[in-house]
Amino acid sequence: MSDDGIVRHFFSGFIRLHILYHAAKEPICGAEITEELIHHGYRLSQGTLYPTLHLLEKLGYLKNESRVVNGRRRKYYRATAAGKRILNQARSKMQELVAEVLEDDDRDFQTARRKQRDARTEPKQ
Amino acid sequence: MSDDGIVRHFFSGFIRLHILYHAAKEPICGAEITEELIHHGYRLSQGTLYPTLHLLEKLGYLKNESRVVNGRRRKYYRATAAGKRILNQARSKMQELVAEVLEDDDRDFQTARRKQRDARTEPKQ
DNA sequence: AGCTACGATATCGAGAACCGACATCGAGAA
DNA sequence: TTCTCGATGTCGGTTCTCGATATCGTAGCT
Numbered sequence: 001m002s003d004d005g006i007v008r009h010f011f012s013g014f015i016r017l018h019i020l021y022h023a024a025k026e027p028i029c030g031a032e033i034t035e036e037l038i039h040h041g042y043r044l045s046q047g048t049l050y051p052t053l054h055l056l057e058k059l060g061y062l063k064n065e066s067r068v069v070n071g072r073r074r075k076y077y078r079a080t081a082a083g084k085r086i087l088n089q090a091r092s093k094m095q096e097l098v099a100e101v102l103e104d105d106d107r108d109f110q111t112a113r114r115k116q117r118d119a120r121t122e123p124k125q
Numbered sequence: 126m127s128d129d130g131i132v133r134h135f136f137s138g139f140i141r142l143h144i145l146y147h148a149a150k151e152p153i154c155g156a157e158i159t160e161e162l163i164h165h166g167y168r169l170s171q172g173t174l175y176p177t178l179h180l181l182e183k184l185g186y187l188k189n190e191s192r193v194v195n196g197r198r199r200k201y202y203r204a205t206a207a208g209k210r211i212l213n214q215a216r217s218k219m220q221e222l223v224a225e226v227l228e229d230d231d232r233d234f235q236t237a238r239r240k241q242r243d244a245r246t247e248p249k250q
Numbered sequence: 251a252g253c254t255a256c257g258a259t260a261t262c263g264a265g266a267a268c269c270g271a272c273a274t275c276g277a278g279a280a
Numbered sequence: 281t282t283c284t285c286g287a288t289g290t291c292g293g294t295t296c297t298c299g300a301t302a303t304c305g306t307a308g309c310t
Binding site for chain 4: 251252255258259260264265267270272
Binding site: 021061086 | 131132134135136137138139140141142143146165180181184186211214215216218219220221222223225226227
C-alpha cells in the first residue's frame with residue numbers, strides 16, 4: 001500500500017457507492033461515471049467499474065438500457081426500487097459513521113449530525 | 126459478494142478510517158477498536174485489523190506504546206502529527222464525497238454541506 | 251523459579267477484489 | 281464491407297480480507 005494510496009483505500013468503497021447514488025439520480029453510463037469521479041480526483045479502473053456495475057445489476061439494484069449517443073453504444077444504468085432502498089440504507093450507515101469522525105474536533109464540522117454520541121461513551125473495563 | 130455484504134463493502138474503508146480517527150482522539154489498542162466497531166454494528170477481523178495497524182505505523186501515521194492493563198500487555202496506538210494531517214485530509218475528502226450523496230434528495234439531509242454543487246453540473250457534451 | 255491460564259497480538263493460507271492491459275463490440279464513415 | 285474509435289467487457293498477477301491458528305506476555309499459583 002503506497003503512502004498516498006491509503007486515503008484512496010479509505011474511500012474505495014465509498015466511490016463505488018457513488019455509482020449507486022448517481023444511478024438513482026439519473027441514468028448514467030460507465031464512461032460518465034469515470035468522468036464524474038475524476039472531478040473528485042478519484043479514479044476507478046475499468047476492471048473495477050464494469051464488474052461493479054454488473055454486480056449491482058445482478059443483485060437487482062440497477063437495470064440498464066442501451067442507447068446510441070454520437071454513434072456510440074452506451075449502457076445507461078438506473079437504480080431500481082431495491083437499489084434506492086439499499087442506497088437509503090447506506091445513507092443511514094454513512095450518516096452514523098461520518099458524524100463521529102467529523103464532529104467535535106479542531107475543525108468546524110458541526111453541521112454533521114451527532115446522533116450516536118452516547119453510544120460510544122461507555123467506560124472501558 | 127453477498128447481497129447484504131454490499132453495504133458493508135461500501136464502508137469497509139470508512140471503518141478503517143475510524144482507526145485513525147480514534148487514535149487521533151486518544152491512545153487506543155486493537156481490542157478496543159474491535160469493541161468500538163461492534164457498537165456501530167461493524168466488524169473488522171483480526172486478520173485485517175492488525176495488519177492495518179502495522180501498515181499505518183509503518184507509514185508513520187501511528188506510533189504505539191506498550192502498557193499493561195489488568196495483567197495484559199496492550200499496544201496503545203496514537204496518531205502522529207503526520208497521521209493527524211492525513212486524517213484531516215481524509216476528512217476533507219469525506220466531506221466532499223458525503224455531501225453530494227446526502228444532499229438534495231427525497232430525504233431531509235440538508236445538514237450536509239453543499240460546497241461542490243457547481244463542480245459537477247457541467248453538461249455532458 | 252517453573253507452570254498454567256488467559257487475553258491481546260500476530261501470522262498464515264485460501265478465497266476474493268482490484269487494477270492495468272488487452273480484447274470485443276457496435277454505429278457511422280469511407 | 282471494412283475501418284475507426286469510443287464504450288464495454290475480460291483476464292492474469294498482485295494485493296487485501298477473513299477465520300483459524302499460533303505466539304506472546306503478565307499474573308497467579310505451587
